[in-house]
Amino acid sequence: MSTAAPVSKPRRVALFIACFNDTLFPETGRAVVTVLERLGLEVDFPAEQTCCGQMHANSGYQLEAVPLVRRFVDVFADVEAIVTPSGSCAAMVHDQYRRLAELAGDPGLARAVDEVAPRVHEFSRFLVDVMETTDVGAYYPHRVAYHPTCHSLRLLRVGEAPLRLLRSVRGLELVELEAANECCGFGGTFAVKNADTSAAMLTDKLRRVLDSGAEAVTALDNSCLLHIGGGLARLQTGVRAVHLAEILASTEDEPAPAPAGEVSA
Amino acid sequence: MSFEPAPFPVAARRELADSQLRANLRRATTTIRAKRAAVVSELPDWEELREAGRRIKYDAIRHLDKHLERLEESVTAAGGKVHWARDGAEAIEIVARVAREHSTDEVIKVKSLATDEIDLNEGLAERGIHAIETDLAELIIQLAGDQSSHILVPAIHRNRAEIRELFRRELGIAELTDDPHELAEAARKYLRSKFLSVPVAVSGANFAVAETGAVGVVESEGNGRMCVTLPRALVSIVGIEKILPRFRDLEVMLQLLPRSATGERMNPYTSIWTGVTPGDGPQEFHLVLLDNGRTNVLADPIGRDALHCIRCSACLNVCPVYERTGGHAYRSIYPGPIGAILTPQLRGLEQAPTLPWASSLCGACYEVCPVKIDIPKLLVHLRGRVVREVEGKGRPDPEVVAMRAFARILVSPRRYRVAQRAGRIGQWPLARRGMIRKLPGPLAGWTAVRDMKPIPRQTFREWWEERR
Helix, strand or coil: CCCCCCCCCCCEEEECCCHHHHHHCHHHHHHHHHHHHHCCCEEECCCCCCCCCHHHHHCCCHHHHHHHHHHHHHHCCCCCCEEECCHHHHHHHHHHHHHHHHHCCCHHHHHHHHHHHHHEEEHHHHHHHHCCCCCCCCECCCEEEECCCHHHHHHCCCCCHHHHHHHCCECCEEECCCCCCCCCCCCCCHHHHCHHHHHHHHHHHHHHHHHHCCCEEEECCHHHHHHHHHHHHHCCCCCEEEEHHHHHHCCCCCCCCCCCCCCCC | CCCCCCCHHHHHHHHHCCHHHHHHHHHHHHHHHHHHHHHHHCCCCHHHHHHHHHHHHHHHHHCHHHHHHHHHHHHHHCCCEEEEECCHHHHHHHHHHHHHHCCCCEEEECCCHHHHHCCHHHHHHHCCCEEEECCHHHHHHHHHCCCCCCCCCCCCCCCHHHHHHHHHHHCCCCCCCCCHHHHHHHHHHHHHHHHHHCCEEEECCCEEECCCCEEEEEECCCHHHHHHHCCCEEEEEEEHHHEECCCCHHHHHHHHHHHHHCCCCCCCEEEEEECCECCECCCEEEEEEECCCHHHHHCCCCHHHHHHCCCCCHHHHHCHHHHHHCCHHHCCCCCHHHHHHHHHHHHCHHHCCCHHHCCCCCCHHHHHCCCCCCHHHHHHHHHHHHHHHHHCCCCCCHHHHHHHHHHHHHCCHHHHHHHHHHHHHHCCCCEECCEECCCCHHHHHHHHHCCECCCCCCCHHHHHHHHC
16 A cells, blocks of 8 residues: 655646545645745646545445546546645545456556546645655744544554654644543544444543643544544544644744634625 | 344444443553564564465455365364355254264353354253353453454453452352462363363364365464364364465464464464364264355455455554444454455445444554555455445435535636635634634534634635745
8 A cells, every 4th residue: 555656756636635624724835835835846726636435435425436536537537646635535535446347347547547646735744755854944833742543544654754844844842642542532424423432432541641741732634634533623622633734834033823613795 | 142233333332331441442452563573573574474375365365166165075074074064054054963963051162253243142052052162361251241342352441350240240150269270270260061061162263274184273372272172073163264275384384373363372272173084083073165245245345355364363453443442333253454355345344334344544554464455455446335235225325415515616727726715704603713613414424523623714715826
């Protein structure tokens, strides 16, 4: 499931934002653009992209997800490198696209998946493995706990990449998170279909975050962070959930904005 | 004792509220996880062993027909008698017949999931035969009229204080502390008289070797050894998927199983017998090969990987869902991640349609499975089958309609943008001071314990377009 690194560092990358970030976390997308451009990359955003299909595929609607697979491989067909700030969407492409093409009985789609999937990179792995950098010039003077999301940990096997990036951030104090590898209880539709069990898992994760003394908890997926952050907010803990990209985008000159609630129209 | 059916979320809710259960489970699973991790890490070739285990089970299941015929020949040649049982009723009838032939109304039992799966004890009781569990935890369950909640540690939900009370009440022992040695001694005294007097034993098996006809039970307490050596007749009820092609396959399995199961390098007792040996052990051996839904599982080329399971329970011990809900929430003798993929397939999807959703798909189970069953992949596969074969049939339920409509929105960039704007406008009655505190309908579970971030003023793509 490793993402094969291209022979040379790309000059242009296409951003796959993921529907979830596009709609709910535009600040993460802006942060990814900031970091990639800071590294001298030209960032492209193919406007025809929508959703990778993970929610449907994981909820039993594999057949409904197939047109979304097709859309993804079409939109990103001619791109050298695709970067996404969602570990689970990247894992979806690497782990499930091939199976969905087979389920659809579409060998052409399977070939297209084989073409595109190796060029899909989760954001932190892209920085560390492809761009071969861990210091992106960030400044974030806070105590931070890192939660390894299950899909980035076990499907993408991002390993140390996000931690190496965090350790290079000036002012940042990385604190130990007990039982870090344990699932936070989000699990997509699991959080609503098995809301009570999800809540029990969340409570234990929140306890560990609070015990760590962190001011912020970070991860590679805003879906898990919406769940963890939603719990932190409900309990008025004063601890915030923030995507890794936003930490890396923060500098002395342009520090990360305080996460005041944005109220919609 | 069989389980009353209940959807997983409903059963889980009840279990989650049991603070004693939560504490017992947390302590037990944390301990056993650490033990497993320690003994696995000392083997440099653990990953190769897992791969070898996977291949052995793949071969066993892929060519099950051939191996089963070979097993029948080998066991028969070694003096055993092979029976084929389509379902639990047929298997129970075979045991009852053997008991009658030996004029006994009692049989002693080795801990066995296959016999629990078919409710053997209840079936025998209906025929006037009392089955006595000899495994300590199974005895606790039986005396308490309780149900198993773990594949390997059936009484994991009980602590020693609860067990002391049970023994005082059921075994009539007045003076008893909660010291584990004393509790085990009390059980031992009760059981010893049974081992020496009951003429028929019933066991399951961890393995049945096609090549030689050897059948094996792996255990910790020695009660199994007593049962398979002392009685005059032994009946082993074995699921057809328990087969191993070759005797040397045990080399791999006997390394994988104890380390994954109890976190031991080697289990204390491994009993292997081949047919009957004159003058040594039971002089009558019956092997009951049980189907009970397994050939249906075999018909699903993805789902059948569940038949590779060697019942080690490592997946239960690492599962964050199991750790919190315990085994009873799964309403099956097979709980946890493996139960979530096995039970719906053995019983039929419509009998347990909520189980494939009893997982956050975190993948911890796959990571520890000694035969590398990709449990998350099977869960997702079975969710698809439930939607297509159960929920999507007949009058479609509202979720199916909504998810299909949502897919049609996502596949069109234009409709997707319209939906983003509609969501932003539609949410305004819900947002209060920057957060949504209460969501309606099926999403209410989310805001029961979490705030929901509202959709902000500008989507990423709107920002991108404005910037260009």
